[in-house]
Amino acid sequence: xxxxxxxxxxxxxxxxxxxxxxxxxxxxxxxxxxxxxxxxxxxxxxxxxxxxxxxxxxxxxxxxxxxxxxxxxxxxxxxxxxxxxxxxxxxxxxxxxxxxxxxxxxxxxxxxxxxxxxxxxxxxxxxxxxxxxxxxxxxxxxxxxxxxxxxxxxxxxxxxxxxxxxxxxxxxxxxxxxxxxxxxxxxxxxxxxxxxxxxxxxxxxxx
Numbered sequence: 001x002x003x004x005x006x007x008x009x010x011x012x013x014x015x016x017x018x019x020x021x022x023x024x025x026x027x028x029x030x031x032x033x034x035x036x037x038x039x040x041x042x043x044x045x046x047x048x049x050x051x052x053x054x055x056x057x058x059x060x061x062x063x064x065x066x067x068x069x070x071x072x073x074x075x076x077x078x079x080x081x082x083x084x085x086x087x088x089x090x091x092x093x094x095x096x097x098x099x100x101x102x103x104x105x106x107x108x109x110x111x112x113x114x115x116x117x118x119x120x121x122x123x124x125x126x127x128x129x130x131x132x133x134x135x136x137x138x139x140x141x142x143x144x145x146x147x148x149x150x151x152x153x154x155x156x157x158x159x160x161x162x163x164x165x166x167x168x169x170x171x172x173x174x175x176x177x178x179x180x181x182x183x184x185x186x187x188x189x190x191x192x193x194x195x196x197x198x199x200x201x202x203x204x205x206x207x
Contacts, residue, residue, distance in 0.1 A: 001089070001187055002065045003202075004082035006075035008049075008056040016074050022165065022196040023158040025049070025058065028074055032066035046189045046200040048103040061085065061187065061200055089186065094179045097145065098203040102170045104191045105198040106132035120192075122166035124152075129168050136190050137174070141181030147172030157196060165193055173206060 009015050018024050029047050036042050046061040058075070060066060068080040092098075106123035123129045126149050137144050151169035156162070176182045189199030 001085040002060075002062050002082050003085045003088075004060040004062070004066055004068075004071060004080065006058050006071050006081075007079040008058055008074060009076045010056050011076075019074055021156040021159045025197060026195055028058070029060060031073065032060070032071040033062070033064065034067055034070060036064070044188070044194065046187075046194055048197050048200045050101075059200065059202070085187075089183055092176060092179060092183060094176050096176045097206040098174055098176065099206055100170075100172060100174050100201055100203045102133075102190065102201040103198060104133075104136075104168055104170065105166055105193040106168050107166070107192060108132065123168070124166065129170075132191075133170055139181075140185035140190065141176060141178030141183075142174045142185075143177050145173040145175055147174075155197075165196060165198070167198065174203075 008019070019028070025047070029045050030037070030042065033043075033045070043063050048059050050057045050059050058071075060071070065082050066080075068082065071082075072078075072080045106129045107120045108123055108128060109120065123132050129149055129152075130147065133147060134144060147170055149168055150171045151167075153167050154164040155167055157165050186201060186203070190201060191199050193199070
């Protein structure tokens with residue numbers, strides 16, 4: 001697995017004019033793997049948009065290293081980096097305390113009294129979003145120590161469909177309770193709409 005990052009060239013409006021919806025970012029990610037396109041075998045790529053110190057980044061987790069030239073298509077020249085993720089994964093241990101960040105698409109099933117029973121309904125309320133995260137923690141090998149919603153919006157999925165996704169950003173601390181489940185979650189993502197920038201959790205050890 002490889003964890004890669006590039007700074008989006010937001011200073012060049014002409015260069016990034018196509019990045020007006022999540023589908024455009026998805027296409028950018030896919031085009032960063034020309035060998036997979038040529039072979040007709042696409043692998044799952046987890047990605048998300050991040051802001052750090054006023055700069056905007058595309059963060060990517062993938063089984064193979066991306067073509068850095070393609071990865072910089074909408075990025076600032078020279079800012080694309082890619083690192084082997086396996087050494088970090090191998091240092092994780094059960095009971096370890098980690099700081100985390102997750103961008104996800106929290107949804108719930110509509111109840112019998114709902115206007116759409118059994119259908120998936122976006123979680124808009126913070127308490128519903130936190131309940132969703134707690135449920136995912138129990139199934140993915142970690143316990144929440146402290147967590148909060150730090151961002152929420154509804155970005156456009158594709159330019160012509162006018163369909164928006166419910167995007168929520170969580171931050172906090174967690175403890176690994178099942179190492180195998182936790183590592184599987186880090187590399188496969190959490191929740192729905194992974195192709196469109198949802199489900200990627202990143203963690204760093206707490207000193």
